Amino acid sequence: MANIELIKQLRDETGISIGECKKAVEEGGSIEKAKEILKKWGKDLAAKKEDRNTGQGKIEAYIHANGKVGVMVELRCETDFVAKSQDFQNLAHELCLQSAAMGDDPKTLLTLPWIKDSSKTAKDLIDETIAKVGENIVLQKAVRFEI
Numbered sequence: 758m759a760n761i762e763l764i765k766q767l768r769d770e771t772g773i774s775i776g777e778c779k780k781a782v783e784e785g786g787s788i789e790k791a792k793e794i795l796k797k798w799g800k801d802l803a804a805k806k807e808d809r810n811t812g813q814g815k816i817e818a819y820i821h822a823n824g825k826v827g828v829m830v831e832l833r834c835e836t837d838f839v840a841k842s843q844d845f846q847n848l849a850h851e852l853c854l855q856s857a858a859m860g861d862d863p864k865t866l867l868t869l870p871w872i873k874d875s876s877k878t879a880k881d882l883i884d885e886t887i888a889k890v891g892e893n894i895v896l897q898k899a900v901r902f903e904i
Contacts, residue, residue, distance in 0.1 A: 839892045879896075
């Protein structure tokens with residue numbers, strides 16, 4: 758049986774379901790290895806869902822404090838329920854920040870290092886959110902304005 762404290766810590770740090778955290782801890786044996794396992798599972802899950810229709814979503818806007826850079830992103834998901842979730846809202850905001858710092862080409866934007874943790878890409882953030890919410894998520898558009 759996996760260590761309950763490790764499962765709880767992993768759940769708190771990742772937001773992934775208790776069942777998945779338990780499996781990852783049992784397979785990995787440590788927090789670090791369990792996180793790697795969850796990351797791989799998230800990528801696998803995202804790949805399985807990428808053909809699913811994304812008819813709902815959110816348009817998020819961000820204007821930098823200096824008022825000289827503004828961004829709008831169109832982030833799509835499968836259901837209105839997920840579009841209104843805090844995880845999806847946070848992802849939309851993070852993608853706005855990424856676009857403000859890195860540009861507005863969605864394909865390039867997703868491959869660049871995440872501005873808050875260079876060990877991840879923006880695509881990794883999307884994959885992590887897909888693993889949490891269980892739906893396909895697509896960055897449809899990003900538009901950056903700069904003076």
